Every structure is written in C-alpha cells, then in structure tokens.
Amino acid sequence: MYAIITDGSISRYVNHPKAVTIGDVQYPAKIFSIWTASELAAIGIIEVTFDNSNKKDEHWYINTNQTFTYDASAGTVTATYGTATAKSDVDILFTQADSDNGDLPSGSSVGDLKTEGLKNKLIRNVKAEAEGLLNQTDWYITRKAEKNTAIPSAITTWRDGIRTKQAAMETSITNASNTPALETLYTYVNTADEGEPAVIARPLGEFPELGS
Numbered sequence: 001m002y003a004i005i006t007d008g009s010i011s012r013y014v015n016h017p018k019a020v021t022i023g024d025v026q027y028p029a030k031i032f033s034i035w036t037a038s039e040l041a042a043i044g045i046i047e048v049t050f051d052n053s054n055k056k057d058e059h060w061y062i063n064t065n066q067t068f069t070y071d072a073s074a075g076t077v078t079a080t081y082g083t084a085t086a087k088s089d090v091d092i093l094f095t096q097a098d099s100d101n102g103d104l105p106s107g108s109s110v111g112d113l114k115t116e117g118l119k120n121k122l123i124r125n126v127k128a129e130a131e132g133l134l135n136q137t138d139w140y141i142t143r144k145a146e147k148n149t150a151i152p153s154a155i156t157t158w159r160d161g162i163r164t165k166q167a168a169m170e171t172s173i174t175n176a177s178n179t180p181a182l183e184t185l186y187t188y189v190n191t192a193d194e195g196e197p198a199v200i201a202r203p204l205g206e207f208p209e210l211g212s
Helices: 037-042 096-100 118-135 138-147 153-175 179-186
Strands: 002-006 009-014 020-022 025-027 045-051 066-071 076-081 113-115
Touching: 002 066, 009 066, 037 045, 045 066, 118 153, 118 179, 153 179
Parallel strands: 045 076
Antiparallel strands: 002 009, 002 045, 020 025, 066 076
C-alpha cells in the first residue's frame, strides 16, 4: 500500500500497483516494481509502514481503525492502531438509557440481551464440542439399549472423561475474572521445563482422545 503526498500531506492511497496521475503526469503501474523508494518519494509516493504493535486478537478485542501519519522529516507514512477495547466477557443488556436515546430496537425491551458475552459463547462452544465427541460413540449406547450388548469399559471411561473435562472447562471459563483471563485460558504456550522437549498446551486443557 502506498500513500500519495500532495502539498505536505496525504492526499490519497494506492492499495495495489496501478497507473497513477500526479500533477499533469501519468505514471504507469510498473514504476511500483522498478523504481526505488527514493525515486517514488521524489514524486510524492511513499510505501506505508504498518505498525501492528497495538493490534490485538479480534476474537477477544475490538481494534480501532488505523491512523495514517506522514512524517515529512523522515519521509515515512505509518499506519498505527489505537488502544484496543476488550470485548465484554459477560452479557450486556438493554438499559433504560438505550430506550431514552432511541437505541432500543423494535420488539426489544429494557433488560433484553443487547450483546452476548464471551463467556456464554465459549461455554456454548464447549458444550457443542463435547456433544460432537460423544456422538461418535452413541451407537454403543443404542446397541446396548436394543441388543443388550455390553458397552466396552474403555468407551464408558472415555465418555465419562469427556463430561468431566466439559464441566472443568465450563468452570474455568465461568471463573475467569475478565476477557484477558479468558484469552489466557485459550493461549497455547510451551509448558515443558527448560531443556526438555517442547510441550505445547493451553491452561483450559483439551478433551481426552478416544483410545488414548
């Protein structure tokens, strides 16, 4: 991405190499691939540098729009993010203020759900994942009911392990103090001691594997 500088400020952007007109001169798209940065800068074209140091994972945060800044002394254009806002970990409900401000949608009332919190979303995902795993061996339950064929003990143990881990995951999510704490639960890190082979895991843990 390039910025075009006119009279000391950014006048427009070029997202992809294409023919551009600067002043009374039209330049072909190939200048972006064959000209040096200095040659482009001489006619007011500067490649944008992206600073993502403030950008956070959008699963957990709402990032700001980027701000583009031209530094004439350095001859640079930098795109930066402002401070990200953590998504709410709990449900947000419509309030009387929403109603007074005209922000209450038709059909909604004060106290209705406005924005679902991350905790409820994550717990729903955990329940769905556990259900999907248990479905893999539901046929043992059906066979037992229809034919009275014994369910292998390994299957019973595994299914119990799924339910136990589901409950533990839901408790960890519920007890997380805020959104950064939720993010930590899902962040994979190397848990091995120094000098030992890497063991990549997350605090939330994983469901047991069938047959393990």
